[in-house]
Structures are given as C-alpha cells and as structure tokens.
Amino acid sequence: MKIGDISKECGQLVTIQPSDLMPLPYPYDKVEKDRAMSALTADQKAQYEGSLDGVVGVGIPKPATKAEEEALVGKFLSGLTKLFEKENNWTFLQPVYHSLEYCVKCQICSDSCPAYVASGRKEIYRPTFRPEVLRRIIDKYVKKKNRVLLKLTGSDIELNWALVSRLAELAYRCTLCRKCAQVCPLGIDNGLISREIRKIFSQEMGIAPKELHEQGSIRQLEIGSSTGVNPKALANIIKFMEDDIEERIGRRIKIPVDKHGADLLLLHNAGEFMSWPENTEAFAVIFDAAGIDWTLSTEIAGYDAVNYGVWYDDVQLARISTRQAEVARGLGVKKINVGECGHAHKAMVVVADRVLTGDLNIPRESALPILRDIVVNNKVRLDPSRNNFPVTLHDPCNIVRLMGIVEPQREILRKICPQFREMEPHGVDNYCCGGGSGFAIMQSMNFPDWRSAVSGRMKLKQILDVFQDVITPETRKYVCAPCSNCKGQIRDLFNYYSVWDECGILYGGLAELIVNAMVDVKKPFIEWEWR
Amino acid sequence: MDIFLAIFTYFAYIFIVVMYSFKAAEYLRLPTHLRWELYPVIYETGHKYGGSRYETLNWWLEERKRHPFRGFFFLLKEYLHLGEYFHRNRSYWLFLYPWHVGFMLIILFHTLCFFGALFTVSGITISDRSPDSIGIALHCTTLISGFVSFVAGAFGSAGLLVKRLSDPNLRAYATPLNYISYVFTLAVFLSGLCSWALADPTLEEYRRFWAGLMTLNYTKVMPLTAAHIIIFNLFLVFLPFTRSFHYITRFFGYFLIRWEDTPNLRGSKLEEKIERMLNQRITWSAPHIKAGQTWKEAASNRT
Numbered sequence: 001m002k003i004g005d006i007s008k009e010c011g012q013l014v015t016i017q018p019s020d021l022m023p024l025p026y027p028y029d030k031v032e033k034d035r036a037m038s039a040l041t042a043d044q045k046a047q048y049e050g051s052l053d054g055v056v057g058v059g060i061p062k063p064a065t066k067a068e069e070e071a072l073v074g075k076f077l078s079g080l081t082k083l084f085e086k087e088n089n090w091t092f093l094q095p096v097y098h099s100l101e102y103c104v105k106c107q108i109c110s111d112s113c114p115a116y117v118a119s120g121r122k123e124i125y126r127p128t129f130r131p132e133v134l135r136r137i138i139d140k141y142v143k144k145k146n147r148v149l150l151k152l153t154g155s156d157i158e159l160n161w162a163l164v165s166r167l168a169e170l171a172y173r174c175t176l177c178r179k180c181a182q183v184c185p186l187g188i189d190n191g192l193i194s195r196e197i198r199k200i201f202s203q204e205m206g207i208a209p210k211e212l213h214e215q216g217s218i219r220q221l222e223i224g225s226s227t228g229v230n231p232k233a234l235a236n237i238i239k240f241m242e243d244d245i246e247e248r249i250g251r252r253i254k255i256p257v258d259k260h261g262a263d264l265l266l267l268h269n270a271g272e273f274m275s276w277p278e279n280t281e282a283f284a285v286i287f288d289a290a291g292i293d294w295t296l297s298t299e300i301a302g303y304d305a306v307n308y309g310v311w312y313d314d315v316q317l318a319r320i321s322t323r324q325a326e327v328a329r330g331l332g333v334k335k336i337n338v339g340e341c342g343h344a345h346k347a348m349v350v351v352a353d354r355v356l357t358g359d360l361n362i363p364r365e366s367a368l369p370i371l372r373d374i375v376v377n378n379k380v381r382l383d384p385s386r387n388n389f390p391v392t393l394h395d396p397c398n399i400v401r402l403m404g405i406v407e408p409q410r411e412i413l414r415k416i417c418p419q420f421r422e423m424e425p426h427g428v429d430n431y432c433c434g435g436g437s438g439f440a441i442m443q444s445m446n447f448p449d450w451r452s453a454v455s456g457r458m459k460l461k462q463i464l465d466v467f468q469d470v471i472t473p474e475t476r477k478y479v480c481a482p483c484s485n486c487k488g489q490i491r492d493l494f495n496y497y498s499v500w501d502e503c504g505i506l507y508g509g510l511a512e513l514i515v516n517a518m519v520d521v522k523k524p525f526i527e528w529e530w531r
Numbered sequence: 532m533d534i535f536l537a538i539f540t541y542f543a544y545i546f547i548v549v550m551y552s553f554k555a556a557e558y559l560r561l562p563t564h565l566r567w568e569l570y571p572v573i574y575e576t577g578h579k580y581g582g583s584r585y586e587t588l589n590w591w592l593e594e595r596k597r598h599p600f601r602g603f604f605f606l607l608k609e610y611l612h613l614g615e616y617f618h619r620n621r622s623y624w625l626f627l628y629p630w631h632v633g634f635m636l637i638i639l640f641h642t643l644c645f646f647g648a649l650f651t652v653s654g655i656t657i658s659d660r661s662p663d664s665i666g667i668a669l670h671c672t673t674l675i676s677g678f679v680s681f682v683a684g685a686f687g688s689a690g691l692l693v694k695r696l697s698d699p700n701l702r703a704y705a706t707p708l709n710y711i712s713y714v715f716t717l718a719v720f721l722s723g724l725c726s727w728a729l730a731d732p733t734l735e736e737y738r739r740f741w742a743g744l745m746t747l748n749y750t751k752v753m754p755l756t757a758a759h760i761i762i763f764n765l766f767l768v769f770l771p772f773t774r775s776f777h778y779i780t781r782f783f784g785y786f787l788i789r790w791e792d793t794p795n796l797r798g799s800k801l802e803e804k805i806e807r808m809l810n811q812r813i814t815w816s817a818p819h820i821k822a823g824q825t826w827k828e829a830a831s832n833r834t
Contacts, residue, residue, distance in 0.1 A: 095567055095788045181569055203820060314565075403583060
C-alpha cells in the first residue's frame with residue numbers, strides 16, 4: 001500500500017489474518033493454534049471508526065454529518081499547528097522537531113518494532129509510517145508548500161476525516177517502547193511522534209481512549225485512583241492486606257498509613273491493590289523485616305502511582321505529578337519511592353523532573369535499588385532454594401530502556417533464584433510486553449485481541465523461547481515482571497493463548513520472589529495458581 | 532567565465548554557511564523540553580550495559596559524573612563506521628558507507644585544496660618534487676582524498692539510487708527529491724573524477740583556482756574543471772534544502788535529547804528556565820483544559 005492510501009474512503013484499510021502473523025515457537029508453532037482476532041460487530045462498525053485495521057482502541061464515534069467531519073478535521077489541523085508553538089508545546093518541541101525534520105527514512109528501525117514484525121510486517125505499523133503521514137500533512141497544510149515542492153517532496157496527501165480518524169487509531173498501535181528510537185543512528189524517535197499525535201487528539205480535540213482519560217487520569221484526580229478506589233475503600237483494602245499477610249506469614253504487620261515525617265512514601269500502582277495484592281503485601285513484609293521507615297498515603301492521587309498523562313497528554317501528566325508531589329510534601333517525607341510500575345517510574349522520577357519546582361521537587365527514586373540493598377546486603381534472611389524453579393525476567397521498557405535501571409533487579413534474581421535465565425534480547429534491548437503506553441488497560445471492543453495477537457506476540461515468543469527446554473506444564477516456571485501494566489498485559493496474553501495450561505508458566509512481581517525466599521516466612525508466598 | 536566562476540564559488544560557500552548557521556540557530560533556540568532520554572546514556576558509569584544513576588540508592592546524594600568526550604568519540608566512531616547500518620542492514624551499508632566516505636573526503640579534499648592554495652600563495656611549492664615536505668604531503672593527501680572521494684562517492688550515489696528504486700521498503704518512502712539528490716551527488720563525484728582523470732591529474736589547476744580566489748587574481752580553468760566547480764557549487768546551494776544537515780543535528784539530537792539527563796535541582800538555572808516555561812499561557816482547547824491559563828495554573832487544577 002502507498003502512504004497516501006490512508007486518506008482513501010474505502011472501508012477497512014488492512015486486514016490481519018492468523019496466517020500473516022510472525023510464527024511462534026512450540027507449542028504454538030502451528031497456525032491453527034492462532035485464533036482469528038474477533039471482528040467488530042455490525043453495530044460497532046456502524047457506530048465507531050474502525051476503518052484502519054478493523055480494530056477499535058480509541059472508540060471514536062462516527063460523525064453524524066459531513067459538516068461535523070470537517071469541523072473535526074479543522075480541529076486536528078489547529079492542534080497540529082499548536083504542536084509547533086513554543087507556548088503550547090515547549091514540553092516536546094525540540095524532540096518532535098528533530099524527528100520530523102531529520103529522518104532520512106532508511107527504515108533501519110522497522111525490524112526493531114515488535115508490532116510491525118509480529119503483524120507480518122503490515123505497512124501501517126511500520127515505525128516510519130505515522131511520522132511520514134504527519135510530515136506530509138504538515139508540508140501541505142501547515143507549511144503550505146507550493147505544488148512543485150509538494151511533488152518534489154512527495155507530500156501530496158489529502159487531509160480528510162478518513163485520514164484523521166485512522167491516524168487517531170494508528171497512534172494507538174505503537175506501544176511507545178522506543179526500541180525504534182534506540183537503533184536510529186540519527187536519534188530519530190518515531191515513538192515520540194505517536195505520542196505527539198495522541199496529544200493533538202487529547203489536548204485539542206478531547207479525544208482519547210476512555211480507559212486513559214475519563215476512567216483514567218480524570219478519575220484519578222477526582223476520586224484518587226484510576227481503579228475507582230477512593231480513600232475510604234483504600235482503608236478497607238489495607239485492612240484486608242494486613243489480614244492476608246497474617247494468614248500468609250503467620251504474624252501481623254501494621255501497614256503504616258499517612259505517617260508524617262517517614263523516610264519514604266511508597267507509591268504503588270493502585271492496580272496492584274486490586275489485582276495483585278500479594279505484591280503490595282510483599283513490599284510491606286520486606287520493609288517491615290528490613291526496618292524501613294515508610295508510609296502509604298490515603299490522600300487523593302497519593303496512593304496511586306499511575307500517571308497516564310505520560311502516554312497521551314502533557315497537561316494531565318503535569319496535573320498528576322504535581323498532585324502526587326503535593327501529597328508527599330504534605331506528609332513531610334524525605335523521598336518518594338515508586339513500586340513495581342514502569343510508566344510511573346518514568347513519569348514520576350524522570351519526566352516530571354521538569355514539571356516539579358521549588359518545594360515540590362522532592363527526591364524521587366525507584367523501589368528497585370532499595371530492594372537490592374535489602375537483598376544483597378542480607379538485611380533479611382533468604383534461602384534461594386525456595387525459588388528453585390526456572391525464572392526469567394521481563395524488562396519493563398520504562399524502567400530499563402527509558403530510565404537505565406538494569407542491574408538491581410538482576411542482582412536480586414541472581415542471588416535468590418538459582419535457575420534464573422535471561423530471555424533474548426534483554427536489558428535495554430528488550431522487547432515491550434505489548435501492553436505499553438496504556439494498551440494493557442484498554443479493553444475496548446476487539447482491541448485486547450489485537451494486543452495479544454500482535455503487539456504482545458514478540459514477548460510471548462521470547463518467553464516461550466527461554467523456557468523451551470522445560471516447556472511442558474509439569475515444570476512450573478515464573479516470569480518476573482516488575483511492572484503492573486506489564487503484568488496486566490502478560491495476564492491477558494497468557495489467557496489468550498492458555499499459556500498456564502499449555503506450558504505451566506506463571507507471571508508475577510519481584511517482591512513476591514523475595515518474600516518467597518525469606519527464611520522467616522514459613523509457608524511459600526508464591527501461590528502456583530492461575531489468576 | 533573566470534570571474535563568474537569565482538563569484539559563484541564565493542556565493543555557494545557563503546550561502547551554505549549562512550543557511551546552515553540559520554538552521555543550527557533555529558534548532559538551538561528551541562526551548563528546554565521535558566526529559567526524554569534513552570539508555571544507554573553515554574555519560575553514565577554503567578553506559579556499557581545501559582545503566583544509570585537511578586540504579587543507586589539515594590542517587591541524588593551521589594556526585595554526578597559526566598564524561599562529555601565519551602559522547603563525542605562515540606559519535607565520531609559512528610560517523611567513521613556507520614556501525615548501526617553495518618549491523619542491521621549490510622546491503623544498504625555497502626552503498627551508504629562509500630557515499631558518506633565520499634562526502635567526508637570531499638570536505639577534506641577541499642580543505643586541503645584551501646591550505647595548498649594558501650601555501651602556494653606563501654611561496655611553498657605543492658608537488659611531489661617540492662623541496663618542502665609539507666608541499667609533498669599536501670600534494671599526496673589532496674590527490675588521495677580527491678581520488679578516493681570521487682570513486683567512493685560515485686559508487687555510493689549510483690548504488691543508493693539503485694537500492695532506493697529496487698528495495699520496496701525504501702521505495703515506498705522515497706521522494707523525487709531523494710532521487711534528485713542521488714543523481715546530483717553522482718554528478719558531483721563523476722565530474723570530479725573526469726576533471727582529475729582527463730584535465731587536471733595533479734590537481735595543480737584546481738589549486739591555482741583556489742589561490743586565485745584568495746588573491747582575487749582569478750585564473751582560467753579548463754572546461755572539465757569548470758564543470759566540476761559549477762556542479763559542486765550548485766550542490767552546495769542545493770544541500771540546505773535537503774535533510775543533509777543531519778550531519779550536525781545528529782550531534783544535537785544525541786546531546787540535547789537522547790542523552791540529556793540533567794536533573795532539575797532546586798535553585799538551579801535549569802529550574803529558572805522551567806519556571807519561565809511553566810508561566811507561559813496555553814491555548815489548547817480540549818474540554819479538560821482551560822485555554823488562557825499558564826501551564827502552572829493548569830497543573831494545579833484537578834480538572
């Protein structure tokens with residue numbers, strides 16, 4: 001297909017068949033094992049824009065009239081213009097300018113993109129496709145180049161609603177893992193361009209996946225957490241956690257809450273409280289045993305580390321990080337520690353560094369170094385033989401490639417997991433789980449099928465490859481994923497392919513493995529059951 | 532003709548310097564942005580495996596060690612080898628590398644021509660029989676750099692033209708301007724090769740032309756040499772309209788974006804800059820943003 005085809009008013013642009021997809025290793029090496037992604041129902045097709053690839057992630061309602069379409073196209077164009085204004089986009093103007101102006105389209109980045117490769121190299125998913133569409137729109141409609149120049153630069157593209165609505169969906173077919181940027185010798189960041197496109201839709205047009213916006217960042221700022229957990233519900237959850245810890249380890253621990261002047265405020269992704277409470281409980285057990293002076297907060301946004309703004313909206317990003325820092329300031333803690341949540345690491349510690357000024361600029365760090373300090377310096381007693389099963393590590397992009405925390409988690413695993421093995425590639429060269437940039441929580445229509453079959457496929461391949469010598473379900477295996485969103489994606493991915501039944505692979509966090517190895521905890525902490 | 536060639540040469544060099552300076556200024560004037568680095572960050576102690584200061588407990592208490600030259604040498608090595616292309620797309624590298632060698636050596640060639648002319652004006656003979664060793668060295672290096680540049684550049688230009696046309700992955704994104712660029716560079720290198728082989732094998736004439744530019748005593752050159760000078764000058768004028776400035780912006784992109792990890796410390800100049808940015812007014816018009824507020828006001832609001 002040609003790049004200009006994105007404007008064609010022709011129904012669905014691309015179809016994905018199981019036979020197109022990148023082959024998987026045993027026991028998924030037969031195409032029949034790949035079920036076809038569910039198609040949109042007639043009703044969904046009539047209601048929502050899905051003409052890109054027959055998948056709906058954003059869920060844009062179809063405009064009722066041509067005039068409505070034109071108004072939306074006009075809005076898109078005004079948003080695109082603002083992307084190049086210092087006042088409106090100082091946050092990313094230089095990076096976006098660099099990537100749009102100086103890409104030489106050598107396509108060296110293509111094979112690094114897990115979604116592009118796993119899809120069977122569908123052109124629309126190529127990392128350079130979106131930026132090229134945007135570049136052509138800019139040349140013709142923003143810079144208003146004359147016809148000769150447009151021909152010379154190949155920028156003759158028609159801006160219409162078909163293009164705009166497809167581009168909205170297309171911005172949500174990239175997980176922002178930035179592996180493409182890492183291999184670019186010129187420093188071009190095509191992942192960033194996907195994010196900038198998302199910003200146009202969110203900040204100018206008010207269009208974003210509801211899981212990220214209304215039910216995500218808006219809800220977090222209003223009631224405290226994107227999960228819907230309000231401070232009162234949190235108090236009940238903490239009580240439940242204390243009961244559960246007592247049952248699991250045989251003694252009661254008082255989880256410190258709203259403790260003024262504590263050394264650190266621990267920020268968990270609130271999804272952990274709901275879906276994987278064993279992770280937050282494990283932190284409590286470890287910190288208690290190691291004598292750490294810590295606290296949780298029950299203030300709005302102070303108990304949920306997530307910051308979905310980092311995926312789609314700079315204003316929301318700034319609001320959430322500001323609110324989280326205000327909570328820490330109010331508690332008078334010495335520092336903020338981010339639990340096992342990748343994007344929260346990147347948002348809170350790195351990106352928000354240039355949003356938080358004055359007394360809001362409180363030291364912020366990952367929880368991984370403190371866990372490493374506890375394990376490596378024997379601050380708790382550990383017996384590695386309790387973790388004597390094959391373990392591999394998934395590197396969350398935000399923690400590793402985007403933040404440079406590579407070794408602490410490995411030092412821990414080498415010390416407590418005798419059968420630890422690395423998947424390939426790993427570290428800063430890792431592949432995304434397929435649920436990055438909000439995909440893991442986006443449950444709209446058939447989008448979950450797409451992220452299991454396409455964006456998560458490379459990760460599944462890596463996991464199956466690393467366990468090939470023990471792939472049968474009789475040997476229990478563990479994928480350590482120190483990130484809530486990655487865990488959510490791996491959960492759905494494993495469900496989609498029945499990985500627990502077929503291969504006996506469990507997923508979970510890092511803290512659970514530490515507690516599982518603690519001598520003072522009599523019962524195994526990891527429960528080998530499918531969630 | 533002599534005076535035309537001279538004026539056109541002055542113009543072409545001034546034009547490219549002005550245009551590139553303008554482009555550099557345009558890039559560097561862009562505001563401080565949010566951090567968006569990508570690891571490995573070359574300054575970091577753990578850069579070999581991609582590690583960062585965030586691996587250290589209480590990282591802000593550690594002294595920040597930077598190794599600025601490491602980044603410079605890393606990029607220099609990349610320029611000289613194009614390693615990512617070598618490892619990831621060998622068939623593309625096969626043409627891209629000689630093409631870039633052609634460019635690097637043609638810059639070196641002209642620099643040597645300039646100094647050769649300068650020495651000639653100063654009374655030093657530039658030839659293989661020069662009594663001055665500097666004269667012999669300049670003669671030999673000019674010849675070698677010119678010859679290798681012309682051959683490698685011509686090979687690379689023709690190869691990349693064919694590669695862009697024949698590889699569907701590249702063709703879909705190629706523009707007429709890309710093909711024009713390849714043809715243009717092919718003309719530059721081939722004209723240089725022809726001039727050297729058929730008209731000016733010692734490059735004496737070319738050096739005289741340069742000496743004339745310095746002394747304002749413009750000399751006549753043979754048609755083949757004149758053709759190369761004109762094509763090369765046209766190429767210099769053409770370059771700023773292409774993406775060729777990536778030679779320079781690559782440095783900017785790495786140092787100002789990809790490796791830019793300067794922490795915002797309280798009371799620092801960076802904090803002052805950020806404060807200025809946060810006090811700018813925004814006009815985004817989505818329902819959850821109140822247009823006209825400053826970034827700081829918007830960040831303080833919950834809706």
